[in-house]
Amino acid sequence: QLQLQESGPGLVKPSETLSLTCTVSGGSISSSSYYWGWIRQPPGKGLEWIGSIFYSGSAYYNPSLKSRVTISVDTSKNQFSLKLSSVTAADTAVYYCARQVLGTAAFGPWGQGILVTVSP
């Protein structure tokens, strides 16, 4: 059974870079049918797609975040990672990683999510 797990710091200072990793278990990240995505949910708000990556390293991002986001993949570790630079309090959110069917809004399974707070 495929499982995803987010990891990383729960507290990041303003203007610094948020870094998270998603570890995939129970299956290979090197699938030709799926992308691997990051989605976030700020407190009291809805879900926002951040970006997704293919096992080859091809990535695409939400235009509203594109200038600050980098998503990378490490197939040897079955992991993919998120970096969000120049964070502000508005980036405080629960961050989820999930498998995404190519070219759709079908996400699943999801990780449990990790709360990242941006605060001095």
Place this chain on the structure above:
Amino acid sequence: QSVLTQPPSASGTPGQRVTISCSGSSSNIGSNYVYWYQHLPGTAPKLLIHRSNQRPSGVPDRFSGSKSGTSASLAISGLRSEDEADYYCATWDDSLSGPVFGGGTKLTVL
């Protein structure tokens, strides 16, 4: 401001049927499948409906989805207390070249 528009709240009593709407445009709902997610606080979102009206295995047939033009709906019949959750619609947007979500609807079972 979400690309897809959902009512912020909905409610019903046990056993009742409720519907949640999702409105978009020709570049998203009008030309792509719609997906619905159920999100309980503190848990990962769960895919409830895929390809606009298909239920993944394990999802009760009380949940159904439909799409017409640039709008979609999620219907829940035989409402139960455990259905109290946030529900999100999502679809691909051809203009943005990426997936977009609705703002979410909080369902309360009275």
